[in-house]
Amino acid sequence: MTDLIAPTDRSRDLSQSLEHLGPDEALKADSDQLRGTIKTSLLDRLTGSVTPTDTKLMKFHGIYQQDDRDLRDERRRQKLEPAYQFMARVRLPGGVCTPAQWLKLDELARAYGQETLRLTTRQTFQFHWLLKHDLKATLQGLHEVLLDTIAACGDDSRGVMASVNPHLSALHAEVYRYARQASDHAIPRMPAYHEIWYGEERVASSEPEEPFYGRTYLPRKFKIGFAIPPINDIDVYAQDLGFIAIAERGKLAGFNVAIGGGMGRTDQASATYPRLADVIGFVEADKVLAVCDAVMGLQRDYGDRRDRSHARFKYTIDDRGLDWITAEIELRLGFGLQPARPFDFTANGDALGWQVGEDGRHHLTLFIENGRIANHPGRALMDFLRAVARIHTGSFRLTPNQNLIIAEIAPQARAGIKALLTEYGLGASKGESGLRLNSMACVALPTCGLAMAESERYLPHLLDKLEEILRSHDLTDEPITIRMSGCPNGCSRPYIAEIGLTGRAPGKYNLYLGGGFHGQRLNKMYLENVGETALLAALDKTLGHFAKERQEGERFGDFVIRAGYVAEVKAGRDFNA
Template sequence: MSNPHTEPDRSRDLSQPVERLSADERLKAASDQLRGTIGASLADPLTGGVADTDTKLMKFHGIYQQDDRDLRDERRRQKLEPAFQFMIRVRMPGGVCTPAQWLKLDQLARENGGETLRLTTRQTVQFHWVLKDDLRPLIQGLREVQLDTISACGDDARGVMCSINPHLSSLHAAVYDLARRASDQAIPRMHAYRETWYGETRIEGPEPEEPFYGKTYMPRKFKIGFAVPPVNDIDVYTQDLGFIAIAERGELKGFNVAIGGGMGRSDQSAATYPRLADVIGFVTPDQVLVTCEAVMSVQRDYGDRKERSHARFKYTIDDLGLDWVKAEIERRLGFALGNAHQFAFTTNGDALGWQTGDDGAHHLTLFIENGRLSNGPDHALLDGLRAIARVHVGTFRLTPNQNIVIAQVPDANREQIERLAEEHGLLAHVRDSALRLNSMACVAMPTCGLAMAESERYLPSLVTKIEALLEKHGLTDVPITMRMSGCPNGCSRPYIAEIGLSGRAPGKYNLYLGGGFHGERLNRLYRENVGEQTILESLDTTLGHFASERVEHEHFGDFVIRAGYVDPVTSGRDFNR
């Protein structure tokens, strides 16, 4: 990143005395450009974990230290350290990977990752259950197929998302190319990564700071996404920076620019809230990369570095004002944003099954419940995708809804791909309800250290019980979005779902209703800190009312507002009202 308009505002940096910066900011500044003592921690044979400071720095390397929470209490009673293991997240812009890359992911999951892969809500793959001694072999294995984990976590630009729309193959290709280039531009240069994981020798002499990020990187994570209407599968309004493609007769004309989205919040602080992005203007395709840089630089220079819970871009915008932030972006760009163009979203889900693109290629979208790929007694999802990868000549595309697309299948291969998918249980979704197909959960227990309640392991059984209510009320085939998160951070984007659940304690959740069907409206708290019985009773009442009084084409989220169950949320600050 080299635009002179986005050089750090050093006067603002100097106005922040070191003692007033948060502990994380001081750690980054003193980390020797994210090296810390990671090398020593990895070499320590006396523990399966790493030093506390290194756990934070390793997030920039795409790695989270976790432990098996199912065993935590027993190990504590036995005076043993936690059963440490690591989650590794791959950087995969737009969720596109080749069959060769998929086969390597599969191999590494079987050798080092507990024989499972997790498709994430940001179009990438996570490995879980990785032991400390297996970190380097796994990351070096990724390198063999031109994959890495740089910037998949940490205070930087996270993996860049891009809509998957098989019907619009050529348009998607143009948008994906920009998403990939935005990702390549936004990641830190990270000499420390190559030294730590690839064994490269450190260059002698003083090392220059990161050209864009400096020594302290971003105040918090920063998320970028590209949406292609009419499908809002990336939930563009939840991104710090969103680009909404504007096309005419299939040709990309540019993007509406949206800023300030984010899901994270805390139950303990009413000053934290989810927020949807605001559309502030229009840019042409050749202006996208400089716009990324200008927007990120405003957050880099003006984001809160004293209070970490207040450090996301959404709070910067609300504190300084949307008009001021837009003007500052334009000042750094050196030109004014154009007027936003008209567009329309109709859904944020995936079109499952076979689709044919405008280029004549076929695409098979498979439903992967909560993104978990493993082999079990009644399915062999991991084996099935490995078998497909061995014969597939196109690409794989991971969707923001935790599903996977077998993309660019030629006529000659379609029958074979379908047969393999059927043999391994990958087409079982044809028997699922519309609710299940539009549901999503974060990982939560037992690996996520932030989880307060179950999510991935619990949602399927809860959906089964809600399906009985849907059948009772004649709503089995009516699409309703449902999201569950094990904590308030909202990794599964629950606060825009028509039915949202956020974990409060084991077996207890906040129940939210009224989100927009295609991600255009936040939901609102309907029942606080309740268990399964209350959740089911509440949904039985509201779904029954919906079935008897909904108007044609009305979505459940719109109905509960019209019927007075919850008030519409008009802004992020209104969410906790």
């Protein structure tokens, strides 16, 4: 692994003058490189929680402390502490998982995670409902199959995404290789992780533990993704740093570089907004790691360390100007970016069902509603996937749309997979609408501490009612993107959906319309803080109008702008206008 660019003098100065910065910066600097008192907190059997400081530090270890919010009020009445439990997120570059890894994930989920796994919108797994005394066993189990949770959360480079297109087997494999390299290159070294979770001894050294991240790491999270046109399944414009693969004569020529995407915002805070990334140029493929160094190093040195709500890279760009940022990146690279090369995105969804790749191997893409893998009466999804993993010789690939590909199936093995589909109640299509097949939801209640309203548990029921509306307007098969988040942070990337919903309070949501079908445009608020009745009425009206007056090939997101329901958002700063 190549060493990342070391912190500049300016970033060293930042870590030495923390009294002028935000409390989270001081916490990181004083944490003994993310060790804190986590070891001691884990040993305390009088509580199911860890200390508030360790709660924040454990995010860098890929772990969130949560509690069962369905039980919170009752436990408070009984004078009991909250029903604490933890979420652990796996680092899985590009969403590629081996059968052996799947079997271990399944084993751990059954033992510690209430017999369920969650596929995330960033192509990885989340365990929920982990108890404090089971955390070490879970992480050590992952380690047995070369998986970990390092930097899956925290102020660092999060899990690196990569497009999944079974048809383009060779190109996908090459782009995935760069995504994997970028992930291994950009994550913190974190000796603390190995000491706390694997029991390794601390080794004294005169060298800095984190030559790139230093004592204060990044100002906020940083997201990297690799897209392969014509499918923008990773929503490359929502990434802090995006690489758009440019193929010439079937071969990878390099990548267009996009910077400054990000979804998070805060309601009633007009200075916060989602932003789409800008394409700033082209680089050859062998320059990918250098670009990661330069862009992440710039954000490390110039990102806002006083106000966390203003600390994402998107705000650094808007504050200093795209031209200045691009020039600084080129200065750090030591060469100029080439002009961006032509590309075209046409969709960001998954092609479901059976496909044959250019290498002759078969691939089965399963629709996993909201990414939740569990067994249900007559539909034993978790058992089915365990059975597949026991015989499968290819790989599993998690898609950015919370779906799953059983990939690289030999032609002679296809019949065996189909037989398992029937055996476990998954053989017949449920006839999902185009809206449902293009839906996503964050976890939200009862586990996420940030959620203001339901998301994963509610969206399927809302879609049942929306599908009645779609049938009345003969739109059942029309692909329309809809995404729901339980809060404004936007983990399901709702602000680029044609229909976006973010929670404001129990049963209340903001409704956004007008996003781009392939993730190329932000949407705009249409209704604020409304309940289901108002949501259904508004969508019945707009969908009915769309059915009657859409132009040939026109998408719903384009139509609502043309018809005047919402204004087109051309820049993040215009989102709240």
